[in-house]
Amino acid sequence: MEHVDLRTAELASSAFAASGSETGSLPAGATELAVTADRQERHAAIVEAVLAGNAIAVPFAKFNDGRGFSLARLLRSEHGFRGEIRATGHVIPDQALHLLRSGFDTAEISDADKLPHWQQALSSYNGNYQTAARNPLALRRQAALKQSGENKAAELGKQLAASGDLVERIRIIAKAVPGRLSFSTSLGKEDQAILHAIHEAGIEADIFTLDTHKHFKETLETLKRSEEHYGLTIRVITPNQDDLRELMARDGEEGFRASVAGRKACCMIRKVLPLNRTLRGSAGWLTGLRREQSAERAAVDFASWDGSLNLLKLSPLADWTEEQLEAYVSENNVPVNPLHAEGYVSIGCEPCTRAIAPGEDPRAGRWWWESMDGKECGLHIGGERLLDKVA
Incomplete structure (x- = not known):
């Protein structure tokens, strides 16, 4: 499976491997969130995605199922999620602009030969008449x-x-x-x-x-x-x-x-x-x-x-x-x-927090019941790994 970056209309590079599932709809390492998820499930999915450094994948069972668009909007507006939201499953080029404006970053496509159809759909955007925080012009300025x-x-x-x-x-x-x-x-x-x-x-x-x-x-x-x-x-x-x-x-x-x-x-x-x-x-x-x-x-x-x-x-x-x-x-x-x-x-x-003995690692007193690897609370994890994924 390939996926298109809805902001640039190009094939997207990704840290997430290709799917190992039969349908190929869920990228390995992504957190899948069903369109039926309630507020608590959405919040839990964000926590899971942020802690693992994952994308959130929203599956479309049918191309005309509008619930995926609503879910992406809720992830952005209600929960302030800033990480990658990927549309998986049955999505088509005609939905490209709607996906982008709803909050999606990428969409899965069956193969790279279909990219021109997505590029044509995304090029139809007219920034003079459409205003949105997530439109191509704003994202290019970003x-x-x-x-x-x-x-x-x-x-x-x-x-x-x-x-x-x-x-x-x-x-x-x-x-x-x-x-x-x-x-x-x-x-x-x-x-x-x-x-x-x-x-x-x-x-x-x-x-x-x-x-x-x-x-x-x-x-x-x-x-x-x-x-x-x-x-x-x-x-x-x-x-x-x-x-x-x-x-x-x-x-x-x-x-x-x-x-x-x-x-x-x-x-x-x-x-x-x-x-x-x-x-x-x-x-x-x-x-x-x-x-x-x-x-x-x-x-x-x-x-x-x-x-x-x-x-x-x-x-x-x-x-x-x-x-x-x-x-x-x-x-x-x-x-x-x-x-x-x-x-x-x-x-x-x-x-x-506990006191440490002379010579111990300065971070040894934090969460001492855990291993010494990566003892950070999340405040200073780099923007590409955490702070861009949660608002």
Whole structure:
């Protein structure tokens, strides 16, 4: 089976292998979602797709079954799904524009010889008379925006690498970002250093923290002390209550311990979804990522383009060592979470964080009942793998 990219009218490259099923309608690795799915099933499918890095396949039993179009619209508008939605089964070229405008990215075709028919159907679009968020003209502009963003990130990264001063780096970022600059703080040591530099630089930034309802009391106390110390307000962002109720109904209070998928689903509801909602409309996102923190973060850039959120992701501490961080915090009297002094290097939710022994991996204290591979909550999984798949 081949599949056509509805945005470019070309055969699409894909990370998903050809189907091993008899009908060939479902690509291996994709999460299939029936047209009869209710809201909870749709939400569960998104969780599964995001955790596995999969597409969502919507099967059409007949070409004139309109329920697939409605389901794609719901995935985009109601659930904010940003990953690939693929039409499988009985779809025809005459449906190409309707598929695209409903939210589909790709459609399966039986062989490449049929591509010209799809190209002809997609070329009939007249952008002067049809407006939609997912029309070919808008999507082509999006591709141009991505290229521009990547170029800007590369240039900004060079500027940040050339400066060794954190306050100066923050000023460089503020000058380069052409819109709202957001800073999501975990109130950990790295983010406290950035908060101090923001204050010293005197720049405007939307500063917020994610309250998962599972924080240590020391973390919440650090929030209050930071606001008092710097004379500013840090916005507190909480999870969607409907999402939380669905999570509790499905997995229970301790579901995050039952499996890696259950834990990542909890992180998604409590952290990833609230973060992505809050970052919408931002032009830049400041983070406290350092290359030294873990193997997964060893290649962190000073600046990168997040195509899922259309913003610059900025990590001014990317090249800092633990010694540099400690010295900066000490020399500038930066308020820090007292748990750091008790062996908590990486501090997250209370049920999922423990102190570590000297010499242990800095991430060993997070979800310690899991293997050491890929210990991330999802906030900083690359845009192509996660943040572009959930809003």
